[in-house]
Amino acid sequence: MKHKVAVTVNGHKHEHEVEPRLLLVHYLRDVIGLTGTHIGCDTSQCGACTIHVDGKAVKSCTMFAVQAEGRNLTTIEGMANGDELHPIQQAFWDEHGLQCGYCTPGFIMAAAYLLEQNPNPTEDEIRRGLEGNLCRCTGYVNIVKAVQTAARTMSSTPARKTQVTAGGN
Amino acid sequence: MAVTQLVGAKIHRREDPRLITGHGHYIDDFTRQGTAYASFVRSPVAHARVKSIDVTDASKAPGVVGIYTARDFKGQLAGTHPAAPAFVAEKKYVPERFPIAEKEVTYQGEIVAVVLAESKGQAADAANMIQVDYDDLPVVMDLEKALAKGAPKAHEAGPDNVCWDFTYTPLDLTEAAFKEADVVVKERVLQNRLAPVPMEPRGVLADYEGFDKKLTMWLSSQNPHFIRLFVSGALGLRESQVRVISPDVGGGFGSKISPYPEDYLVPALSRMTARPVKWIETRTESIQNSTHGRGQFYDCEVAAKKDGTLLAMRVVQYVDVGAYHGTFGAFQPVACLMAGGGYKWKGISARTVGVLTNRVPTDPYRGAGRPEATHLVERMVDLVALELKMDPVDIRRKNFIQPEDFPFTQNFGLVVDSGDYDKSLDKALELAGYAELRKKQADLRKQGRYMGIGLSTWIELCGFGPSAATAPATGGIALVESAQVRVTPTGAVIVYTGTHSHGQGHETTFSQIVADQLGVPLDSVELRHGDTAEGTSFGYGTYGSRSLAVGGVAISKAVGKVIDKGKKLAAHIFEAAEEDVVFEHGNFHVKGSPDKSKAFGEVAFASYGMGLPEGMEQGLEAVAYFDPPNLVWPFGAHVAVVEIDAETGSVKLEKYVAVDDCGNIINPMIVDGQIHGGVVQAIAQALYEEVVYDESNGQLKTGTMIDYLVPSAGEIPPFILDKTITPSPTNDLGVKGIGEAGTIAASVAVINAICDALSPLGIKHVDMPATPDKLWHMMKEARK
Numbered sequence: 041m042k043h044k045v046a047v048t049v050n051g052h053k054h055e056h057e058v059e060p061r062l063l064l065v066h067y068l069r070d071v072i073g074l075t076g077t078h079i080g081c082d083t084s085q086c087g088a089c090t091i092h093v094d095g096k097a098v099k100s101c102t103m104f105a106v107q108a109e110g111r112n113l114t115t116i117e118g119m120a121n122g123d124e125l126h127p128i129q130q131a132f133w134d135e136h137g138l139q140c141g142y143c144t145p146g147f148i149m150a151a152a153y154l155l156e157q158n159p160n161p162t163e164d165e166i167r168r169g170l171e172g173n174l175c176r177c178t179g180y181v182n183i184v185k186a187v188q189t190a191a192r193t194m195s196s197t198p199a200r201k202t203q204v205t206a207g208g209n
Numbered sequence: 210m211a212v213t214q215l216v217g218a219k220i221h222r223r224e225d226p227r228l229i230t231g232h233g234h235y236i237d238d239f240t241r242q243g244t245a246y247a248s249f250v251r252s253p254v255a256h257a258r259v260k261s262i263d264v265t266d267a268s269k270a271p272g273v274v275g276i277y278t279a280r281d282f283k284g285q286l287a288g289t290h291p292a293a294p295a296f297v298a299e300k301k302y303v304p305e306r307f308p309i310a311e312k313e314v315t316y317q318g319e320i321v322a323v324v325l326a327e328s329k330g331q332a333a334d335a336a337n338m339i340q341v342d343y344d345d346l347p348v349v350m351d352l353e354k355a356l357a358k359g360a361p362k363a364h365e366a367g368p369d370n371v372c373w374d375f376t377y378t379p380l381d382l383t384e385a386a387f388k389e390a391d392v393v394v395k396e397r398v399l400q401n402r403l404a405p406v407p408m409e410p411r412g413v414l415a416d417y418e419g420f421d422k423k424l425t426m427w428l429s430s431q432n433p434h435f436i437r438l439f440v441s442g443a444l445g446l447r448e449s450q451v452r453v454i455s456p457d458v459g460g461g462f463g464s465k466i467s468p469y470p471e472d473y474l475v476p477a478l479s480r481m482t483a484r485p486v487k488w489i490e491t492r493t494e495s496i497q498n499s500t501h502g503r504g505q506f507y508d509c510e511v512a513a514k515k516d517g518t519l520l521a522m523r524v525v526q527y528v529d530v531g532a533y534h535g536t537f538g539a540f541q542p543v544a545c546l547m548a549g550g551g552y553k554w555k556g557i558s559a560r561t562v563g564v565l566t567n568r569v570p571t572d573p574y575r576g577a578g579r580p581e582a583t584h585l586v587e588r589m590v591d592l593v594a595l596e597l598k599m600d601p602v603d604i605r606r607k608n609f610i611q612p613e614d615f616p617f618t619q620n621f622g623l624v625v626d627s628g629d630y631d632k633s634l635d636k637a638l639e640l641a642g643y644a645e646l647r648k649k650q651a652d653l654r655k656q657g658r659y660m661g662i663g664l665s666t667w668i669e670l671c672g673f674g675p676s677a678a679t680a681p682a683t684g685g686i687a688l689v690e691s692a693q694v695r696v697t698p699t700g701a702v703i704v705y706t707g708t709h710s711h712g713q714g715h716e717t718t719f720s721q722i723v724a725d726q727l728g729v730p731l732d733s734v735e736l737r738h739g740d741t742a743e744g745t746s747f748g749y750g751t752y753g754s755r756s757l758a759v760g761g762v763a764i765s766k767a768v769g770k771v772i773d774k775g776k777k778l779a780a781h782i783f784e785a786a787e788e789d790v791v792f793e794h795g796n797f798h799v800k801g802s803p804d805k806s807k808a809f810g811e812v813a814f815a816s817y818g819m820g821l822p823e824g825m826e827q828g829l830e831a832v833a834y835f836d837p838p839n840l841v842w843p844f845g846a847h848v849a850v851v852e853i854d855a856e857t858g859s860v861k862l863e864k865y866v867a868v869d870d871c872g873n874i875i876n877p878m879i880v881d882g883q884i885h886g887g888v889v890q891a892i893a894q895a896l897y898e899e900v901v902y903d904e905s906n907g908q909l910k911t912g913t914m915i916d917y918l919v920p921s922a923g924e925i926p927p928f929i930l931d932k933t934i935t936p937s938p939t940n941d942l943g944v945k946g947i948g949e950a951g952t953i954a955a956s957v958a959v960i961n962a963i964c965d966a967l968s969p970l971g972i973k974h975v976d977m978p979a980t981p982d983k984l985w986h987m988m989k990e991a992r993k
Contacts, residue, residue, distance in 0.1 A: 078409070
């Protein structure tokens, strides 16, 4: 009953035999051991499990692991380059864009995709762009600020692909 | 004390690097070799007799380790679920609660069986195969009907549905004042039932090592030492045999204070099976079973003079206790004691009635009782203003407790430590542009538009708390706080606190205090919490905005003891009198000769060496407990501006101004963050959130995030924040609490704005949540 799945996660290749019903988020957390991607609901509302699948933001609870066959995945662990934080991570730190931190990985991944699609979003575009992610601590005020700050830093520094080739585990 | 460098500054949070990179450690990130996974079978009905449980098919399912029902836990778990006296010393009927139901289920979600299996999926599969035969009983949902004679009972064995009925101050106390009144306003004010919804659901991992007879449990908790106390008692273990580790906690909001059935069952299962056992709650389980907040209504009358002088208030609080008394569920009546708000009253009569229903129990939820009090008094004051055609600003100013009145003993004998309510109101009105807003409102009204301005001049009591008040409230243990400061030979400082952060940034703020006091760099201070194997004998957890005002002060006291010992040692080294030794900027020196000095680290090293003063022991460490002499009393003024769509009833929050006073500030960035989050949680109560059960059968209708509307970034208005600073005289740091302030203040600012907007239609009062549907119907009715 098990199916083979081969994926690239944060530049590393992984291959496993998994149950067809295994959700991608559980595969990442329980099989590969990347626990930075969180689970906050059962109904794809909260966005805590957001990752990038071939560069697009995806709630990893909405996919089965087997559907990720052959795909290139980036999780929160793949965002920093060694000790060098991704500008969005840095901005969340600088602007106090997190409190308990549980929703934060999902927000950072969603924000990264948002800024890739729209490097200079208005406040309203940020708020609407992040509507798929829920935070219970910050009231979103500093999350929005963090994304604005990140947009500024990223537009003033050379483009950096969020997709890394190695490291980050 | 050293020159302040860090206290008061925006210091980046020290916990963030791990959290923003995906390297935090939340409960589901832990596992043990050989773990078995638990899945709970929960009652799908709200009230029934359990006739039989058939596990035949389930026990043959793949991967099943065992299936357990109530009978299997007899001899494993002793005693019933704790119910603290809190603010109601005398209870009428507290139903016995065991972690797993045997003969009767009393709310939807109550546990009847548990499956252990080799994987999460197998456990869930087998749980679905268990057949439970229920014999339905009538459900108790409506509080008034529940109190009627001959009403169905939430528990078959109970005498009735009255959990408590307690009068703080009798009605006749306010009789004279009511006779003096020119106007009396009456209202019933509802508090919608809320689900706390921390983004991280709960979970437990327990590992009982039989040969050592030691239990280690990891769980997502605001309150690890109390969990150790309760769990060790139930399992018949000494506290020393139980280690509770609460790692990074993904939010709590009150729902991770009290022990839960799973907190007992999971460790018991580990002991029964000699395996580590893990259970992680799903979101639906969380909304269904985590304690809820609010769920109350108030019948209130206020007497006032024509000139707006408030005279007296009569309040009866009805609390939906749920099917069982929440461990700290009787904290919510504090709303009665705070019903007078920041105003002077001749008298307040107050009574609280706790009603058992077939819903999940209620317990403290961010603000717990104080949001309800603020909502009530601020609503009632607006109703008086409306009746007298006064500006809501003027009636507040006329009745405020004045700066010269502090310390002010209010109607229930609580001593409000400090305040300057006009000052925060002035600032809030200026920032909001109040006069211009009123002009704009008048213009818009001519165009048939519904714009409203709402005020909330809130006060809070927090920082639980003084032993005299809190020891009776918990049933014996005073909610003081402990701290231990250990200094290693090379001068590294490790600080242990009994509070436990779940997003508040204690690793940062507490370290700021210590680094300043010792004059050492922030990096040399390490803050530890959340592990009962470390630090002092007991810690008291994080809730009730207590961590800084009680825990921070305990830390500061312990640091003071370390400095005192350092001074003794330095005096010995300098061959000077102890009273001549000064400690500043991280150095000890003799008064008048600062050139001859020893750095803190040098003295720390010397404390581990030889030649100490007569009678001094080696080492440099100290423990301190802080028993605060009073609670602390933050306050502030909020202004909300709304416009209501005449066609759809939807509310647009145009502006939100919050001016808050939490005394001295350690880290302004963190304080603002607490206000943002708190305000949004209250806006959510005012406009969106409500736990809804089907009144006919007790079925939860809002069991997912699809139905329970936690707001997203799109729903939230921009904020204007400011502060006034009135240091608390209650503690040496001059600090108050800020964790709950926003939630205490904001719901009524929004609702007052909505009522103000709709006042041209003759609408005086709107209950929460003010959904478009509700407002559309009210407007339609009013236009008839």
